[in-house]
Amino acid sequence: MAENARAFLNVQKRDRSTGKVDPSQVAEEHAYPSEGAGEHGLQTMFEFNPTADDLKWSDESAAAHILGVDASQIAGSGKEFASSIDGDVDPARSEAFAGRRESYACEYRLKRADGAGHWVEERGGWIGSGGNRRLISVIRSIENRKRREEELSYLAVSDELTGLLNRVHLRKSLDECIAKFNAGEATGAYILAGIDDVGAVNADFGFDAADKLIVEVAGRLKSIIGPDDHIGRVAGTKFGIVIADCDKEQLRQTCVRLLNVVRESVIETKGGAVAASICLGAVELPEQADNSNAAMTRAEAALDAAKRIGKSSWSTFTDKTDVVSMRRRNSHMSDVILTALNERRIRLAFQPIVSDLDETPKKFECLIRMSGEDGQNIPAPEFIPAAERLGLVHLLDRRVLELATNTLAICPDIHLNVNISMETVKDFVWAEGYIALLRANQELAKRITVELTETQVIDAIDASIEFVSEIKRLGCSFGIDDFGAGYTSFRNLKAMDIDILKIDGSFVTGVSSSRENQLFVRTLLDLARNFGMKTVAEWVDNEADAMLLKGLGVDFLQGYLLGKPETNPGWLPEGAPNDPPQRLERI
Known part of the structure; x- marks a missing residue:
């Protein structure tokens, strides 16, 4: 049985015609690494003898767990095992067991003795010939994956x-x-x-x-x-x-x-x-x-x-309500934003990003802040959406980058992450202006990471790829923020040449006490490793979460536990300089 199993696995991982590794199977193996832990990560193999309709299991204990029965009650025949499948049997599986198909792969739900259904994946193929011909199959639990798919389907609507x-x-x-x-x-x-x-x-x-x-x-x-x-x-x-x-x-x-x-x-x-x-x-x-x-x-x-x-x-x-309200809101917020830009009341708040709890921060995310004429802070949710609606967000993106480069020029040991809106990326004129500012400060670009949120990237993937290519050519790094909130494909991840994945904070908060979040974070970490990307966990607000995340392999941590955003941090007591430092002209 062991020799047959090894032979089968060698066949399964290579294309039967070329002998090359099948990338789709490799991707599948790495897509859900968390399946390898706990009952839902079990897998086992069986050998089917068609002459005697006999099943022999490589790991009877694992088979018993998957089937939800005692080890003495596991299926001993192909017919008995097929009866435990909930619903119709996949035609490819039926044809393979009848000897009319060399290999097959299918997913189905088992009817377990405890009354609970359980999703599994089955992959098999024939080896040997004549009286020694046998069907070797691997059964792997995919219950966690199915639950996650159901959850994503629910979240797509709810x-x-x-x-x-x-x-x-x-x-x-x-x-x-x-x-x-x-x-x-x-x-x-x-x-x-x-x-x-x-x-x-x-x-x-x-x-x-x-x-x-x-x-x-x-x-x-x-x-x-x-x-x-x-x-x-x-x-x-x-x-x-x-x-x-x-x-x-x-x-x-x-x-x-x-x-x-x-x-x-x-x-x-x-x-x-x-x-x-x-x-x-x-x-x-x-x-x-x-x-x-x-x-x-x-x-x-x-x-x-x-x-x-x-x-x-x-x-x-009423018609009066609409005209007065919308006109008043747009006019007022437009004046507020433009006046704040002209009067240099747009500032940066710096939040630490560290690789360990006791590390002195050298990397920070730049978060935009705006002060009103009365000196009170205006929350970002009040002016960012309005800026996007009024076509002013390009000016804010440009100002954030100016303040960041001014800061880097006087702080040689600091690395800064800056956010950019998709409105700027999609607009050729404004994107070129943003890139021109980076080009003028190319000696600082290697200490800048530009971030876009995952959902924005999906909405305009072609523009994103072109923009990312340009900024990386100048030496910048590129990161995707809120990763896990959208549905970025493997192809797009590879095309974007991403350096940093920032895991969406909703999966980080309370991760130490949430098995579901742990499984999801493991999956994202494995994905990032496969693509050679570093990872950042946002919204880290307690030590238990931080320790678990580091144990799982997260590269960087960000959140209130490590430090709140500060406009005047100790390493930059006057805040981000409004103007770049004077440069000495060469004689």
């Missing part, structure tokens, strides 16, 4: 925190309802609900309490809507609600019920009791919007109007 629809799928539901409304089948509404003062809850009670508030409000809102209605989380503290059938009076009643259900009782959190309230912006459909984009935009305007009234208020959209 919001991870609340379980409601995510923004994309709520928009699809809204489009479907509007199509019915436009056909004259009914009238309905789209309502945008925004939680009041979540920032204050964050500050006074902590992020966990804010998350509990969001989840509880989501549940209360869902309890009010009907079976044909839809609700989803469209932003951090905002929920979109599609009412499938209502008139003006029913819309008013629904809004009142939504307001009341949220404030009817306090929400208990670990930090204390929180009194919640919401504001609502409503749009009548199809009268006030005949497509989802218009409905969502006008609901935002109506929500702004409700917030100006005060907490626990609601407002319906």
Whole structure:
């Protein structure tokens, strides 16, 4: 059995016609390294004798675990084993067992004696000839992979925190309802609900309490809507609600019920009791919007109007609301951003990136900060999306790079990571201007890592590849931020020539107590090693997570445990210089 097994494995790893290693099988072996640990990582082999319909297992203990039976009860024949397969048997497997196919590979779910299903992968091939002809097959548990695929399928539709629809799928539901409304089948509404003062809850009670508030409000809102209605989380503290059938009076009643259900009782959190309230912006459909984009935009305007009234208020959209609200917001934020740039009120905050807990930081990520005219910081979520919407984000990207190069010029031992928006990368003129600034400071470029988020890269892969090629030619490194949040393919990873993968913080937070996150991080680390990339774990906020991550092989750590972002760190007490240092002219 052992000799047959070794011969089979040698055949399986090489293409039968060329004798070369099959890259698809190698990729598969490395795609889910975490399958090798625990019960779900078990694998075993069997030898099938077609004459006697006899199965011999290489590891009866592993086979018993996979099948969920005692070792004395494992299948001893091909027919008995086939009966444990849940559903129809793969035709390729059936043909192989009948001797009409030389090799096969399939996945199926086993019916285990304990009542739980279990996914496995089976690969087999025939060896020998005549009376010694045998089918040798490897069975490997892929239960973890299937669970992860199910989780990704769920997250593609649902919001991870609340379980409601995510923004994309709520928009699809809204489009479907509007199509019915436009056909004259009914009238309905789209309502945008925004939680009041979540920032204050964050500050006074902590992020966990804010998350509990969001989840509880989501549940209360869902309890009010009907079976044909839809609700989803469209932003951090905002929920979109599609009412499938209502008139003006029913819309008013629904809004009142939504307001009341949220404030009817306090929400208990670990930090204390929180009194919640919401504001609502409503749009009548199809009268006030005949497509989802218009409905969502006008609901935002109506929500702004409700917030100006005060907490626990609601407002319906009018033409005046839309014009005044959008024009006011755009005009105001445009002035704020441009004035801050002109008055040099854009600053950098530096967050340490270290390879070990006791290391003195020499590598930092540059995070953009903006001060208002009153000296108060304006949160990035308030001005970055507006800058992208108004076409001003290119100016911010350029200013961040200027401040970073100025800092590097006076700090020869520092390495900086800077973020760039996809809007700059996609725009040829602005991308060329960004690259020109790097070219003018090429002696500093080798100490700069430029970062793009994974989801941005996927959206414009061709532009990304060209941009990355240019900056690497100048000596910069390139990193993908929030890796794991999107679906970058192996081909794109190779084409991008990536130096750094920054693992999405949602998989890092609490990794020491989450087996699922550990398995996912292991997978990403193995992927990075195969491509020769370094890894950074973000959002590291406790020592247990840090120690586990280093044990798993993460190259660098970043998070509040290692240091919070500082605009005036000890190694740069005056902050990033607004102007480059004077250069001595050669005589």
